[in-house]
Amino acid sequence: xxxxxQSPKYLFRKEGQNVTLSCEQNLNHDAMYWYRQDPGQGLRLxxxxxxxxxxxxxxxxxxxxxxxxKKESFPLTVTSAQKNPTAFYLCASTDRLNTEAFFGQGxxxxxV
Amino acid sequence: xxxxxxxxxxxxxxxxxxxxxxxxxxVSGNPYLFWYVQYPNRGLQFLLKYITGDNLVKGSYGxxxxxNKSQTSFHLKxxxxxxxxxxLYFCAVSSNTGGFKTIFGAGTRxxxxx
Numbered sequence: 512x513x514x515x516x517q518s519p520k521y522l523f524r525k526e527g528q529n530v531t532l533s534c535e536q537n538l539n540h541d542a543m544y545w546y547r548q549d550p551g552q553g554l555r556l557x558x559x560x561x562x563x564x565x566x567x568x569x570x571x572x573x574x575x576x577x578x579x580x581k582k583e584s585f586p587l588t589v590t591s592a593q594k595n596p597t598a599f600y601l602c603a604s605t606d607r608l609n610t611e612a613f614f615g616q617g618x619x620x621x622x623v
Numbered sequence: 624x625x626x627x628x629x630x631x632x633x634x635x636x637x638x639x640x641x642x643x644x645x646x647x648x649x650v651s652g653n654p655y656l657f658w659y660v661q662y663p664n665r666g667l668q669f670l671l672k673y674i675t676g677d678n679l680v681k682g683s684y685g686x687x688x689x690x691n692k693s694q695t696s697f698h699l700k701x702x703x704x705x706x707x708x709x710x711l712y713f714c715a716v717s718s719n720t721g722g723f724k725t726i727f728g729a730g731t732r733x734x735x736x737x
Contacts, residue, residue: 553729614666
């Protein structure tokens with residue numbers, strides 16, 4: 512079955528640590544996205560990538576980094592520079608501009 | 624710049640009554656409009672989209688949405704609400720001048736009371 516997979520589902524980070532969230536898709540989609548969702552709030556775009564080896568900052572990129580070395584993979588690193596990283600992180604992909612996004616099941620990151 | 628507004632944080636309806644969840648947008652170029660639903664601790668699921676053609680779009684689970692170009696709106700509707708429709712609903716927009724960037728609204732929580 513085609514889909515988009517995020518791992519892990521739950522992640523705990525100590526202050527000062529970097530952590531990497533995984534996102535893999537087997538839909539052969541060109542574009543991939545990372546969103547952050549906070550309780551009672553909508554989705555805020557962190558980074559997006561339209562093609563391999565290229566990505567653009569979204570609205571809240573500070574404290575985050577990404578890579579797109581393969582079409583299928585778009586990992587997100589939450590660095591120690593992100594002062595408030597506790598949130599629900601969603602990865603998505605789209606085939607073309609006017610097609611719907613497919614979402615992973617999310618990773619809930621908590622700072623301990 | 625693209626933007627999406629969902630003016631209501633929460634919508635409350637009784638089961639069996641019609642429901643409407645509002646969405647307005649702002650884009651340059653032709654809008655591509657989407658509705659998604661999210662259940663607790665899950666990713667978003669696609670409900671329906673408007674790209675071109677008939678202004679009334681039908682989607683999953685009996686939902687429909689009407690594209691109104693003059694009012695730049697894309698309200699989600701359902702003739703008869705179910706308790707199981709209770710969830711968080713997101714409107715989203717992209718455009719042919721916005722690249723692949725999809726912008727989501729803040730979300731509207733729908734609560735259907737039995």
